[in-house]
Amino acid sequence: MTDFSEWFHNILEEAEIIDDRYPVKGMNVWQPQGFKIRKYTLEILRNILDKTHEEVLFPMLIPEDELAKEAIHVKGFEEEVYWITHGGLTELNKKLALRPTSETAMYPMFSLWVRSHTDLPMRFYQIVNTFRYETKHTRPLIRVREITTFKEAHTVHATEEECEEEVQNAVKIYKQFFDMLGIPYMISKRPQWDKFPGAKYTVAFDTILPDGKALQIGTVHNLDQTFAKTFDITYETEEGDHKYVYQTCYGISDRVIASIIGIHGDEKGLCLPxxxxxxxxxxxxxxxxxxxxxxxxxxxxxxxxxxxxxxxxxxxxxxxxxxxxxxxxxxxxxxxxxxxxxxxxxxxxxxxxxxxxxxxxxxxxxxxxxxxxxxxxxxxxxxxMREKAWGSFNKHLRDAETVEEAAREIEKNMGIVTFHWCGNEACGKELEEKVRVDILGVRESKSETYKMPLTEITKEEIDLLQEEGAAARECINCGKPSTCRTMIAKTY
Amino acid sequence: MTDFSEWFHNILEEAEIIDDRYPVKGMNVWQPQGFKIRKYTLEILRNILDKTHEEVLFPMLIPEDELAKEAIHVKGFEEEVYWITHGGLTELNKKLALRPTSETAMYPMFSLWVRSHTDLPMRFYQIVNTFRYETKHTRPLIRVREITTFKEAHTVHATEEECEEEVQNAVKIYKQFFDMLGIPYMISKRPQWDKFPGAKYTVAFDTILPDGKALQIGTVHNLDQTFAKTFDITYETEEGDHKYVYQTCYGISDRVIASIIGIHGDEKGLCLPxxxxxxxxxxxxxxxxxxxxxxxxxxxxxxxxxxxxxxxxxxxxxxxxxxxxxxxxxxxxxxxxxxxxxxxxxxxxxxxxxxxxxxxxxxxxxxxxxxxxxxxxxxxxxxxMREKAWGSFNKHLRDAETVEEAAREIEKNMGIVTFHWCGNEACGKELEEKVRVDILGVRESKSETYKMPLTEITKEEIDLLQEEGAAARECINCGKPSTCRTMIAKTY
Structure with missing residues (x-):
């Protein structure tokens, strides 16, 4: 594939997956062939989720005041939200937002639904369309203004531990899902400045498309008690106290279809699992x-x-x-x-x-x-197909010992480069600037836990990691102690 | 069931079908139990449609100029359309409408898709959410502002005859669907003033809920060439000419779930097929x-x-x-x-x-x-269950020979009353006023054709119907000739 972008655009058209001639930028039509691939993909996802989750369907419109309740959350989305101001010829008293994601649609209801510790855990999901007023260059299935396929799971737990476990559970679910589709991935904890607005931390799945750029294809957010406090979601404990719940949410989008097409395809066109x-x-x-x-x-x-x-x-x-x-x-x-x-x-x-x-x-x-x-x-x-895809993927993974080496590797081979970084935000942003990449985050450790918040590392944390067998090293940029291998890539 | 309205409201809550406490009027949450009923209902519908139709998915937002292209159509919806005016903090150059239905989203694309007579017929459907800014009293599943389940089929044909045949095909599909759910129905051709905006005529399915009020549960529209001309949808004939296509569209909504619940339920709650x-x-x-x-x-x-x-x-x-x-x-x-x-x-x-x-x-x-x-x-x-439902339904059907009798029947027993009416609009509206009902339309004839447009009847048409064995009678209101049995009911 000499030019992936062109190949991708052409195959969507020739194989009748998506018609991008719809007269609104970033909004596209699923044609019959594409719709079927989407349908069978969602069938796989539903089969996995239905074992532990209940499928629901929430309204698409969110009243302005609900969306605004969680300050950090709304700040993260305010530049991307579409607003409805009129119904018919009448101006609405209260503006309505097209959901960019459904926390603020669901959680006022969760506040009514959660009563007792016996109600917990609760696990829901829905597959819906969501909207983001993207100002960047749009591209079908990859960066769109109407995300036509947004699978969002939302879970509610009694304790912090159960909430952490759910993050792991979600990671397992997504691994299983991507494995069935033969889509390779790296899992990392996103840096704090790149986490979901309102989350404690975000764990993300990235794959690599044939042009060597990383594509985020799934995210898992530990929401802790942020939204519980904003939307007053409490439960009565066995002892009769009232406590705030802990929550997670995790999502998959149209990009999974982009990955199926991009990763398995070749000169002859699509190659479908x-x-x-x-x-x-x-x-x-x-x-x-x-x-x-x-x-x-x-x-x-x-x-x-x-x-x-x-x-x-x-x-x-x-x-x-x-x-x-x-x-x-x-x-x-x-x-x-x-x-x-x-x-x-x-x-x-x-x-x-x-x-x-x-x-x-x-x-x-x-x-x-x-x-x-x-x-x-x-x-x-x-x-x-899975083996082959992982083979290509692994060729795109490299380690670097210095900033110069990292820059050279990205320049030469794209893909994901891993190195030691201290976790400090200013240092991280400097690094991103120097290498002209995004920091994806701290790479999944062998033990598959995400105990380490991705901030500057304290002495206690270094000790803890060393106990777990990870050797403390030096940040390739500032030289401070680092124990986490961090991934960078040029991203979509 | 002493009070159907109350029963319906209570069972939606107790059986956890729909939560109507969502903070936007007319927009509700599908809870897990309700979602499953909806899922299996749609599975039946998809199984039928997939034999002849292709499932697709079109964007939800329609640019103002596309929506406005078909003048009669937009007039029918202008008071009900939600408008998006802002993306993030930016005012949009062109307002975007939330689809009230998808003709104006789909047909600009059909204009690109239809090329030759060999492409025809085309049959598509999608199951999506649509939006109507209802000013009347809303009620979950029956009258809502977000129709979460809108199955709309759109077909394209080379000739008028094929288009007429497709109307019959759609009627057969809906009969099969409602029969599988044990939902009784009457089929009628809607009066001209109540047809779909832009259609040549509309055939509708009505059922009767336990309170005796009629509920429209499915419609089939013959669009003739109206939209083809507006959106320039033409095909090349075998001879090399370019001709406008003929189109139909037909829809089913959330109301099918309301019918399943309302018609089969009893004092003990739901009774599901x-x-x-x-x-x-x-x-x-x-x-x-x-x-x-x-x-x-x-x-x-x-x-x-x-x-x-x-x-x-x-x-x-x-x-x-x-x-x-x-x-x-x-x-x-x-x-x-x-x-x-x-x-x-x-x-x-x-x-x-x-x-x-x-x-x-x-x-x-x-x-x-x-x-x-x-x-x-x-x-x-x-x-x-089907037999029982049709038994109750048939008890709600009555004939009337005079306006007074029609009024008395409606007053006493609700349901659907049938009589002879001339087809004249002024006379029909007078009748609606006198009896305080809606005219549903001309009842399906034995031959299951809808050749008669529901306007005042010409001599030729009377002759034609008489040839088919239908006796010409007098309109119960004005005394003019009438050959069609017309149905009235109090409606939702």
Missing amino acids: PAVAPYQVVIVPIIFKKGAEEVLEFCRNIEAKLKSAGLRVHFDDRDIRAGKKFYEHEMRGVPLRMEIGPRDIENKNAVVFRRDKLEKDTISIESDDFIDEIKSTLSNITHD | PAVAPYQVVIVPIIFKKGAEEVLEFCRNIEAKLKSAGLRVHFDDRDIRAGKKFYEHEMRGVPLRMEIGPRDIENKNAVVFRRDKLEKDTISIESDDFIDEIKSTLSNITHD
Whole structure:
């Protein structure tokens, strides 16, 4: 891919994912093919979340006074909120905001819903559209003004510990989700200046697109008691006291679709993980004048068998050249193509083409065992696509010992560069300036805990980390003690 | 149900369907139980539509100039549209409307998508939220300012005939949908003054709620070439000419959920059709001190068997009185309850309670045949609920020969009254005034065609209808010729 931006723009159009010609900047149309990929992606996410969460749906409009209640929160969003001032020809008494996110829509209700410690924990999620008046350059699925797919989970807990555990739980959920899609990621705790407005801290998932730029694809926020205090969300303890709850929220957006497309795609177009492919298998008949009807009939039979085995199969019996079909289905990313002609029927074989490896194989269709073989091939595709994506991803990860080295690595190879940094904000901003990158944050430690708030490190914290086996080092910029490996990248 | 309004309000709260305490008038929260009913209802609708339609998703905001392009259309909505005037702290150059419906969002894109006669017909649908600044009294699911569930289908055709056929196709789709939910309906062609703004004519589905008032639950609009001309949607014919397309659109809203709740519910609360019930079967163990663990174990086994048969089953093993569980699950409308105690296990029986008939029966659970019996009972419930609903509905339908009789019938029994009316607008409005009702429209004829536009009837049209076997009669108000039976009702 010589120019990823151009490739991405073209494939969205050619594969009929998104039409960006809608007459409002940053707002796009999901076309049928794109909608299906989105649907199957959300199905995976819902299946995971429904085990522990309840799906709900809150109103889209937030009254001005509710949005303004949490001062830090509203400050973080005030430049991005769309405002409704009129209903019909009437000016509204109270302005209404289009939700940029739903804390201030949900939490006044949580205040009514949470009564007793027996109600907790509560875990909700909704998948909705949200709006941000982006002033930066917009790009479909990556930076938009209408986020059409915003999965936001909101949880409520009795204790700080349970709240911390939920952060870990959310991280596990997102790992599972991205793993199923073969999307590689780094997990880090965002610096304080880049956390969610109102959160205690933010843990983020970043992936890397083929141009080497990092893309934030998921965030988990520990909200502590900030919103509980603002919206008066309390519960009665077993002892009859009233205490503020602890909360988390975590989100996934359209960017997950951008990642599926960007990370797995190649010169030929889309390459879709079977789990989200509108068609998992396409059957293309190889037809000669003689015996055409027999081939079509045979293919229909194969189609029926695969369908009843629960696969999404398309039998492409259009009267056009097979080569044109091959081109089209490869461009659209169909994971597996079966080609069946008269000689295959004779030999009780079929040609099977894997989109991910662009390799052909022959399988026997003598018995119905071929169904299991197709299924296991699809599962191999999922596995191999994930491996391949992680392989490319890992090539984009580098360590640096000095600021100059970090700058050189970013300049040369883009991707994510990791080094020791003290955690001080002024030092961090200086670093960002010097290397012209964003600090993503403190890299996930081996123990997978996020105990360390990303501020300047105290002596106690250094001792604690050293106990855990992490060696204290020096910040590459200011030389002060550092125990955390910090990641930087050019970001979307 | 002595007071339907009160009952409806209470059951939404008690069964945790909708929370109407959200701090914006006419905008409500879908709680987990309600969300599930909504989800399964939409699943049915999607399954039907996906056979012939493609699901898409268009942006929610419509630029002022696009909305204003179709003059009649915008006039119909100008008093109901919410306007966005600011993005962040910046005033927008061009106001943005929250979609009240999506014709003006979609059709500029259709103009780009439709090229050739081979592209047609096109059939799309989306399920989205829409907004109307209602000035009337709002009521959850029935009259709201955020319609959270708006299924809108939009189709494009080459000829007028295909467009007419699509209206019939849409009517069939909605019949199938409402039949699966056991919601009775009358179909009528709305009078011209009550059609969709911009349509040639509107066909509507009305049901009757227990208070005897009619509720519009679905509409199908023949848009003819009105929007095609406004948005320049043309196609190239086989001969190379360019022609305007013909269009239809048709919609279903949150009101379908209101109907499910209102029509099937009773004094004990919800009564849900199995197809949309969050739990189709609940298992309640009948526990005594002795052998408690055995009963629980046995129930878990039954639960597992029903689950693997694809049913939505809940085993309620909470440590509270069985009577309290019965009350709760009846109130929530679980179609089928199984009660299993030590004696049942001994006798290899289970007690089965049907929510719709409030009747108990005993079934054998000696072999796994009981699974099929549960399934067939669920299917009987669906059938019997539909029959019962149509029975009540039909009692609300009456004919009238004079204006006085119509007024008396409405006064006494509410419901829908049918009579002969000439089709003249002034006469119709006089009638509405006299009887204090709305004219729903011309009742669906036996041949299920809607050839007659609902205007004053011409001699040719009378002849045509007489050919079709309909006898010309006199309008009960003005005495002019009438061939169409017209329905009136007090409406929501």
